[in-house]
Amino acid sequence: MRFSFTLDATDGAARTGRIDTPRGAIRTPAFMPVGTAATVKAMLPEQVAETGADILLGNTYHLMLRPGAERVARLGGLHRFMNWDRPILTDSGGFQVMSLADLRKLTEEGVTFRSHVDGSKHVLTPERSMEIQRLLGSDIVMCFDECPALPATEERVAEAMRLSMRWAERSREAFGDRPGHALFGIQQGGVTRALREESAEALKSIGFEGYAIGGLAVGEGQEAMFGVLDYAPAMLPEDRPRYLMGVGKPDDILGAVKRGVDMMDCVLPTRSGRTGQAWTRRGQVNLRNARHAEDPRPLDEGCTCPACRGYSRAYLHHVVRAGEMIAGMLLTAHNLQYYQDLMAGMRGAIAEGRFAAFEADFHALRAEGDIERL
Numbered sequence: 147m148r149f150s151f152t153l154d155a156t157d158g159a160a161r162t163g164r165i166d167t168p169r170g171a172i173r174t175p176a177f178m179p180v181g182t183a184a185t186v187k188a189m190l191p192e193q194v195a196e197t198g199a200d201i202l203l204g205n206t207y208h209l210m211l212r213p214g215a216e217r218v219a220r221l222g223g224l225h226r227f228m229n230w231d232r233p234i235l236t237d238s239g240g241f242q243v244m245s246l247a248d249l250r251k252l253t254e255e256g257v258t259f260r261s262h263v264d265g266s267k268h269v270l271t272p273e274r275s276m277e278i279q280r281l282l283g284s285d286i287v288m289c290f291d292e293c294p295a296l297p298a299t300e301e302r303v304a305e306a307m308r309l310s311m312r313w314a315e316r317s318r319e320a321f322g323d324r325p326g327h328a329l330f331g332i333q334q335g336g337v338t339r340a341l342r343e344e345s346a347e348a349l350k351s352i353g354f355e356g357y358a359i360g361g362l363a364v365g366e367g368q369e370a371m372f373g374v375l376d377y378a379p380a381m382l383p384e385d386r387p388r389y390l391m392g393v394g395k396p397d398d399i400l401g402a403v404k405r406g407v408d409m410m411d412c413v414l415p416t417r418s419g420r421t422g423q424a425w426t427r428r429g430q431v432n433l434r435n436a437r438h439a440e441d442p443r444p445l446d447e448g449c450t451c452p453a454c455r456g457y458s459r460a461y462l463h464h465v466v467r468a469g470e471m472i473a474g475m476l477l478t479a480h481n482l483q484y485y486q487d488l489m490a491g492m493r494g495a496i497a498e499g500r501f502a503a504f505e506a507d508f509h510a511l512r513a514e515g516d517i518e519r520l
């Protein structure tokens with residue numbers, strides 16, 4: 147069975163469809179929970195699947211340093227290692243080398259750096275990134291790219307984009323012929339339309355199974371991001387999935403889907419779940435807040451997650467304040483459920499041609515804010 151993408155319906159620029167892989171289908175628009183170090187923190191894989199997630203994201207940078215790609219391969223690959231049999235997408239390591247590693251040295255060949263874990267020296271090139279992602283057994287592999295730290299001059303953004311396009315060609319070459327697995331190219335170019343166009347043309351001439359929009363959600367703000375998303379998705383092939391990397395808050399996700407994005411990932415629902423923050427249909431709720439201390443109501447009575455089915459706001463408040471592990475477990479489960487429910491809601495709305503009404507309801511309920519205090 148090969149990797150394929152089927153577009154089922156569109157509503158304006160918004161799209162819904164399905165990616166088929168030998169490890170199962172991915173319904174789009176799809177949100178990918180982040181399983182950085184071979185775990186979605188505080189969640190069992192079966193719980194992640196129960197929320198409706200069809201695919202997880204794994205981080206090449208973290209896994210190459212610990213436990214190491216060769217070790218994961220000897221233990222049967224990442225799916226078996228972490229007990230997740232559905233599709234996995236891995237990033238290329240490029241972004242995290244630039245944001246986490248020490249003593250980086252960037253050349254045409256690749257990046258030399260020291261591990262933030264133990265100081266050991268490593269080299270990441272397009273070829274090595276492809277090898278690591280193959281050893282992990284990733285279903286969707288990302289090209290090795292350079293994302294310049296912002297703020298950066300347009301000249302610097304252009305230089306990084308052109309290097310990334312040369313690396314995309316080397317990534318394609320090194321990936322080889324692997325039926326059932328996909329390689330995605332990554333569009334760069336910051337917030338400059340001409341650079342985005344140049345990048346899209348370079349990627350299309352190489353040819354990929356899917357295309358990512360990179361270099362956004364790096365501090366430019368929602369307005370600037372939506373400004374790029376007003377034109378960038380349409381520069382990419384209509385018959386291939388489009389993946390917006392590292393996004394985002396629920397309203398970012400809705401705005402991206404509205405503009406033609408099919409896939410997204412973000413640490414936000416899991417990370418904020420570990421700091422007492424919940425995302426609901428009525429916006430963000432801080433469970434540390436004293437107003438919840440004697441509130442017997444669930445976080446969201448319309449939610450089917452374990453936290454909302456079995457526990458009160460008062461209990462969640464207590465375990466967050468007490469620093470109990472179950473706080474992170476319950477709030478992560480809730481946040482991932484909310485994100486997947488949002489994706490399912492958007493897929494249904496696009497299929498039925500009522501995305502605009504869905505969007506209006508989404509904003510209206512959030513504008514009301516959290517339920518009245520008791």
Ligand SMILES: [Zn+2]
Nearest residue numbers: 449451454480
């Ligand atoms: Zn819930």
